[in-house]
Amino acid sequence: MFIINFILDCGASVMLPIIIFILGIIMGAGVSKSFKSGITIGIGFTGISLVTGLLSDELGPVAQQMTERLGLHMDIIDIGWPAMSSITWAWSAAGLMIPICLGVNILMLALKLTKTMNVDVWNYWQFAFIGAAVSVATNSIPIGLAFGAVSSALALVLADLTQPYIEKYFNMPGISFPHLTALGCLPVVYPLVWILDRIPGLNKININADSLRKKFGIFGEPMMMGLIIGIVLGALAGAKPQVILQTGIGLAAVMYLMPKMVACLMEGLMPISQAAQELMSKKFAGREVFIGLDAAVSLGEPAVIAVGLVLVPITIALAIILPGNRILPFADLAVIPYIVCLFTAMCKGNIFRALIVGTVVMGLVLLMASTLAGLETPLAISAGVTIPKGATLIGNLDRANIITWLFIKLSTIFG
Numbered sequence: 001m002f003i004i005n006f007i008l009d010c011g012a013s014v015m016l017p018i019i020i021f022i023l024g025i026i027m028g029a030g031v032s033k034s035f036k037s038g039i040t041i042g043i044g045f046t047g048i049s050l051v052t053g054l055l056s057d058e059l060g061p062v063a064q065q066m067t068e069r070l071g072l073h074m075d076i077i078d079i080g081w082p083a084m085s086s087i088t089w090a091w092s093a094a095g096l097m098i099p100i101c102l103g104v105n106i107l108m109l110a111l112k113l114t115k116t117m118n119v120d121v122w123n124y125w126q127f128a129f130i131g132a133a134v135s136v137a138t139n140s141i142p143i144g145l146a147f148g149a150v151s152s153a154l155a156l157v158l159a160d161l162t163q164p165y166i167e168k169y170f171n172m173p174g175i176s177f178p179h180l181t182a183l184g185c186l187p188v189v190y191p192l193v194w195i196l197d198r199i200p201g202l203n204k205i206n207i208n209a210d211s212l213r214k215k216f217g218i219f220g221e222p223m224m225m226g227l228i229i230g231i232v233l234g235a236l237a238g239a240k241p242q243v244i245l246q247t248g249i250g251l252a253a254v255m256y257l258m259p260k261m262v263a264c265l266m267e268g269l270m271p272i273s274q275a276a277q278e279l280m281s282k283k284f285a286g287r288e289v290f291i292g293l294d295a296a297v298s299l300g301e302p303a304v305i306a307v308g309l310v311l312v313p314i315t316i317a318l319a320i321i322l323p324g325n326r327i328l329p330f331a332d333l334a335v336i337p338y339i340v341c342l343f344t345a346m347c348k349g350n351i352f353r354a355l356i357v358g359t360v361v362m363g364l365v366l367l368m369a370s371t372l373a374g375l376e377t378p379l380a381i382s383a384g385v386t387i388p389k390g391a392t393l394i395g396n397l398d399r400a401n402i403i404t405w406l407f408i409k410l411s412t413i414f415g
Contacts, residue, residue, distance in 0.1 A: 013049060017042035019119050020272055029275035037268045044265025048296050051257045056334035058230065058250035059312060063333050065237035066316055074319070076373045079380075080331025081181075081398035085125045087380050091132040093141045098124055100145060101152040109289070114156040116163075117276070118178040118292035126180045127152040129399055133375045134411040143414050151180070151407050156292070158183045162342060163290055169345035170298050172266070174273045174290055181335065182295035182342040184401020185361045189343045192357045196347075207352040209302040222302035226255030229309045236313055255305055262300030269293070298341040303349040307358055308337030314355075315362045322363055326370040332397035339365070339401075369400035375408065 017038035024034025088094060101124045108114040131148030135141045159178035167173050177183065197203055209222065230251030234244030269291065276289050298304055312333050319329050340358050347353040373395035380394050 013042055013046045015122050016045055016119070019121055020268070023117075023119055024272045024275060027272060027275040027279050029271055033271050033275075037271050040268030041265055042268075044261055044263075044268060045294075045296070047261030047264055048258070048299065051254055051261055052296070052299070052334065054250060054257075055254045055337075056331075058247050058254070059233075059334050060330070061243070062233050062237045062239060062247055063312065063316065063330055065239055066233075066313070067328060067330065069238050070316070070320060074326050074328040075392040076327040076370060076395045077393075078327055078330045078332050078369070078396055079394045081335055081396055083331070084129065084376065084396045084399060087376075088125045088129045088132050090382070091128065091135070091379065093131065093135070093145060094125070094128045096145060097128040097131055097148050097152075100149050101127055104149050104153050105156060108153060108156055112287075113153075114160055115288050116156045116159040116176045116178055116290045116292040118152075118156060118159070120179065120292055120294045123179055123294055124152070126399070126404075127155070130404055130407050132379055133372070133404075133408045136375050136378050137408060137411050138414050140414070143411060147407050147411055151403070152178075154403065155180055155183060158186060159290065159292055162186070162346075165342065165345040166298070169349065170301060172297065174276070174288075175269075175297070176290040176292050177295045177298070177342060178292040179295040179338075180401060180403060181338045181398055182298075184403045185339070185343075185364065187402050188361065188364060189346065189357060192360060193343065193346050193353075196353050196356060202353075205352050206350050208349040209306070209351075210349075222255040222259075222305070223252045225302065225306050226251035226253070226309070229306070233309070233312060251309060255302060258305060259300035259302075262297055265297055295338050295341050298345070299337055301341070301344070301349070303351055303354070304337050304341045304344050307340045307344050307351055307354045310351075310355060311336050311340065311358045311362055314359055315366070318359070318363050319366055322366055324370060325366045326393075327366055327373065327395050327397075329366065329397060335398045336362070338398075364402065365397050365400045368402070368405040369395045369397055372400055372405065372408065 020041050021034050021038035024037055025031065029037070098121060105114070105118050109117065127148045130151045131144040134147040135144030138144065155178040159176035162183065163176040166175055166177060227248045230248035231244055234247040239247070273291050276291060315329050315333065315336065319325050319327070339361065340354060343357050343361070344354045347357065373393040376395050377393045
């Protein structure tokens with residue numbers, strides 16, 4: 001337990017290189033190549049975290065001004081996924097979820113029930129969150145652990161199912177996303193994409209990054225899209241001209257830097273991915289194995305960031321008009337690109353279509369976040385978190401997805 005806690009305390013930027021190094025050795029990539037891959041991936045992940053932090057820093061004040069300008073007062077405060085992950089890891093049984101999820105993954109690989117090897121151990125907290133919430137709902141840690149384990153198995157199955165979209169759209173062969181932030185709303189996304197494909201007129205509209213570049217020249221470039229979106233968000237917030245321009249430059253920097261950070265991470269990953277494929281070819285007669293990663297690696301795609309940023313004011317508007325919503329979206333607005341990345345790929349980068357799907361998804365996210373706050377708040381209090389002033393409950397948008405919500409609600413049968 002001490003070793004697990006030590007590695008967890010190091011954070012994802014250290015944990016992932018250690019896991020990749022060990023995995024590289026196991027896969028036969030060699031010590032030097034595995035070590036270099038691990039360090040390169042750590043650098044790439046750190047870069048992605050820095051750029052994501054920049055995104056959060058730019059969006060945070062603008063979102064706060066926007067909500068204050070609109071006079072929003074709600075009793076559930078969005079504390080964001082970083083705080084919720086810390087609360088989850090403080091759950092008494094959280095450390096058990098790592099060996100349990102690894103065991104489930106290895107068993108499913110051996111039984112050919114999945115092709116994905118989920119090396120994104122840091123994000124096992126998403127399965128631990130389900131376990132923690134279920135344990136609160138049922139007053140049973142064993143039931144919580146069981147639900148966490150089943151959710152990790154489902155994530156592997158869905159990662160296999162969606163891997164072709166990731167390989168084709170993001171050009172990431174052998175990579176999958178067993179990441180519930182990206183996968184969690186698939187029960188709604190699949191039928192929505194199917195319907196949009198068949199609506200006459202709508203199915204002919206195709207607005208993507210390439211078409212924007214061709215139509216608008218320099219103003220269709222990713223950095224210019226970030227600049228324009230940043231300026232528009234700052235103006236909607238009623239910010240000072242200096243702040244509006246700073247927000248524009250900040251989001252332009254996000255759009256420009258994110259693909260470069262993702263490229264660094266992928267450079268480190270490819271030797272390990274190739275070694276895994278070679279090993280599987282030798283041991284299992286050409287059997288495919290996917291490396292399961294954090295959906296953060298998809299954020300280098302301009303359409304993903306563009307859809308995510310445009311959905312920020314849409315989400316705030318939904319929070320105002322949606323009956324039953326009680327959460328004030330704030331800290332997790334920067335996580336919207338993670339939520340939209342997979343269905344943006346399923347929409348083949350069509351920004352128009354992805355925004356329609358995203359609007360429906362974010363409406364559901366707000367409603368589910370409102371209903372989950374009653375379980376998240378006791379978890380936070382047990383972890384020693386002080387409830388923010390003006391709030392009666394705390395919640396977040398990152399964990400408010402359909403799969404997580406269904407698992408937690410289903411567990412009440414056992415409560």
